[in-house]
Amino acid sequence: MGSLPPGRPGMDVKLEKFEGPLDLLLHLIKRDEIDIYDIPIAHITQQFLHYLEIMRLLDLEVSGEFLVMAATLMRIKARMLLPVPEPGEEEEGDPREELVQRLLEYRQYKEAAGTLREREEKRRLLFERGMTPDEEDAGPLPLAPVNLFALLDALDRVLARLPERNVLEMSGEAYDIEDKMALLVTRARRAGRLSFTLLLEECKSRLEVIVTFLALLELLKMGRLTVEQAGPFGDIWVEPRPEPVGGEPADGEAAPPGDAPAGAAVPPAPAERSERGGE
């Protein structure tokens, strides 16, 4: 994968460190329909490293935990290659055993976290006294129903399909992440929703793909857009988030009440602010 030119402005995207190597492994296991009790280590190691490559390409911070896991995978892979001990020799056991146990345990707590999320959603529909509008507006919004790894998968598919056609790239052709962000918001709001795949495929170069992707990540983090995926292999849809940052998600189950003028009085999305960059 080509490296990006140095000194590109506005490219530092910092995502909350919310997913770790175990989560990535579980994602790969689910995506490739792998039996967790019989993990093909060579395959999973290769996929894992491929991911780290994509993350590096995007300048996402690859934390030390990912590198430790990569080393662990390679060590297990090496041990799998060792000849099976002769009968009578000390049996070593499956070198994958410990990793599988960790994955199972982590998966169980992930499930428990999911239960808590459901509870949280339900409870948030009930309000007790003292919830006045001046309450703090805390923390970033969680990412939408599609997680980061699913997005990276989609990016990878597009990158794999995209031919290296821009042999002669004019120097000075620069993509600005701010401009892309403004453009994305405008387009998403005009169209209602955008196809993630088309969005990336219409880019003229890998660099533009990456800048577009980073712009999308930033907007997701800011809560200005949401992404949703219809099914495991379906396209990912990018949609504008109508409500203000810090507000409720567009869960659609109950629209904000209001008569006609109130409908128009939905606070303007903060998008306006950055559209100046669009020229």
Next chain:
Amino acid sequence: MAGSELRTIVEALLFASDSPLSLSLLAETTGADPLAVAQAADELRALYDAGGHGVQVGEMAGGYLITTREPMAPWIRKLLQGKRKARLSRAALETLAIIVYKQPVTRPEIESIRGVDSGSALTTLLERDLITIRGRSDVVGRPLLYGSTPEFLSYFGLRELTELPRPEELKAILQAREAEAEADLFAGVPEPPTGGPAATEPAVAAPGSAPGPTPEPGPAPTPAADEGPAAGS
């Protein structure tokens, strides 16, 4: 004290409080027998549930709490104009799940399960009063021990911890899902690679979300105001 009088007092106490009031505190305050208080609270709940009320008496965190009713949520949200404490992040929820199930538990234990640094998640949870420090472990370094708080129960609308699925139940859920996925593998014909978004109609839309979204440029989907409860005018 007559039953109806006790009920009105309990109503006033619950109304005045922004956190769950335990039976023992209510009994102590009213000077009534806990059983009588429980009965009064039940009557009050039945009264509110009978209809025509925007609030209800809920039971959570080992106490009673008056909250708004679920269908009122859109109006309250509008009043709050989005200014509200954010949902917990995934990292925070995972960390919290580990704490709740394994408490008291140390940070190294949590991080060895999650495989990732959990310091900021712990800070968030402490700040939001969902967890608390329960002392120190006896192991080397004497790391702090964390446990859940009554606020945790209240935040998730739980009466008590046992309302959460037990570990075996979680395992069963996961196994059922695995079996289901395997069945799908044989039943479902994999979709052919699609050239565009038109081929993959989103089948699983969020319940109640705008029907039939189209990928074509068009008017942005307006938050369906007509679906909301009828407004005055």
